[in-house]
Amino acid sequence: MENLEQEANYFHYCLFRCPAPERLINLYVQFNGEHSQNSRFDLNETRTIATIVRMRLDAVGIEHWLRRQGLRHLLSRKLLLIMYIAECDSMHPDFRVCVSGAVCGYMAVVSALVTGVKHLVVGRIQIALYALL
């Protein structure tokens, strides 16, 4: 339970750069509790999650490289769960706010690309450094 709360907090921070609302943490824990019996956990993937949270690694950068078709990586599943809850939770009013104006729109795209590339580089290095699978 405590691990799940820690996980939710850290993954939320990686995605949104702010602390997770308590309601989101509760829903995250609730989902994991209700689905743990039906889920198959890969030992390597579980270890990867533990390492990322413990070492405070770049979860979103790492996730991109571990993302795959078919059964998703456990890290993808956990980050996506936070995404879905955040989107549907009014505690995240800015989740679906659209940038207004063409100039701002282009600037936001460029800024997102730069941020994305930075995460990709850090994620790739950390995967190699910590032998994450």
Next chain:
Amino acid sequence: MSDEFKLHSMLYFKNVIVGSGPAGVAAALILDQPGTCLLDVGHRTDYEFPYRTLPEALSNGAVRDILGRNWETLVNISYPLNLHPKLRAQGVRHAFQGEVFEVLDQLGRLIVQGRGSFALGGMANVWGAQLLRYTDRDIAEAGRWLIGAAELGPYYSLLEAHIGISGVCDAMGPFLGDTERLLPPVPMGDAARHLLQVYNSNKTHIPLVIGRPRLAVLTQAFQGRMPCEYSGTEFLTPAQTGVYSPLVTLDVLKSHGNITQMTQHKLLTYTEYADHVDLEVEILRTKEKIQIRTKHLLLGCGTIQTAKMVLLANQQPNWSLPFLDHPPTLLPIFIPRCFGRSEPSRLYPVQLIGVLSGLINRDMISFYSPIGMLWSDLIPDIPLPLNAARSILSSMWSSLLVVQIWESSTNGERNRLTVDQQGKISIKYSDIKPYSNMAKLLSSLRLLGGYSLASLASSPPPSWGFHHAGTLPMKASPSLFETHVDGRLWNSRRIRIIDGSVLPSLPAKNHSLTIMANSARIADITKSCGY
């Protein structure tokens, strides 16, 4: 003998239609007279989404209403694309709780498990409402049809007048056919409007024809029905206001009071005799079995369920039947001219329809606004870290369209459906190839100001779009497990197949309206057959 009475403990009807989906209700419209029974399992949902629109639900923090009491919507967190996004939510689950079937690849490995529909109104509770005519060219391209657009024409017209079709006569007119009395088209978002404007000013130089779709969506009040509210809840609730579904026809038939509607009844099997057909039917509430006798049985349970019923009634499990399906391809496109515009609030998802020109076999290209989708559904498809992908969406949302391509089904004879001794349904697909005209489509879209990459295209698993057909195809001289042009099974006088099973091939076009028109045609033949 009157057309409807109780004989000892047996009910008697002149006509029994099984299934309340598009095929069943179209036949019922023609056979709307005393002595006709419409029999159906008739699942309904007991869940009602408590918000009028998706933005309202999001701003109220309705996490469990959107994601489901049992987190149903999150089923794709583990396996993306296994289930059509329209089938995930709690409120629509009842639409696909029918027969389970397994989809296998050519080596016999399980790709995905699907389910048919036992819902009142069938899978059409969640359809996209593109109700399109087949033209003679469609039928010629697909081949093997024994009837032409002229035979279906009167039934198309009758159904369109009943349903209410919105759209306009534009460049896509020759592809879409001669729908009479179109209602005004659905509202257009910025992205679709931009593509259409560029197309209209340069159309001669672009190897792609685009236009407004024909939709069973009411843009104004029509025959006592309210117009569509464009609530953005298409992925959360079935049978939307202003969007036609067979439930509309069931209500009309009920108001006429001619037909006996028996829901919560499941046809178990049937036996044909010289002058009647006996049905064994289970009342689902009580598990009681009853006998129904009829002169004419019209089976419209859906391609997969009807095939199973016919195989088992003829004691031929393990026989393999052909199976047609449209292989869809999905492709997101971005229109940079629309970057940074505000999120459109009231749209119907289907915005445009198109077809590449210069091809012998045309593919149908639908342009969807992702209006009813959660951003989280799309974010993992953007090849960037999740946080960057969300930022990108915030500036691109109004400039994003999702293109869905339906190819004509050319591999139907090689896909095979079987039912084993235990009643388990398996559909083995032949090789599944990626969309072959992608380069031409991408270059055409670029000319319109829409950009994408072939690597962003995805091919959902077979059977994903529920465009099934062709298990009991119509033939001039039908042999085992084929049908006559009038819908009768090869060995039958009184049992007719009215759903997609009888279509001999699938043009690259939504086949729902054609299933309905063909069902109405067969019902009309039944009505006047003289026995």
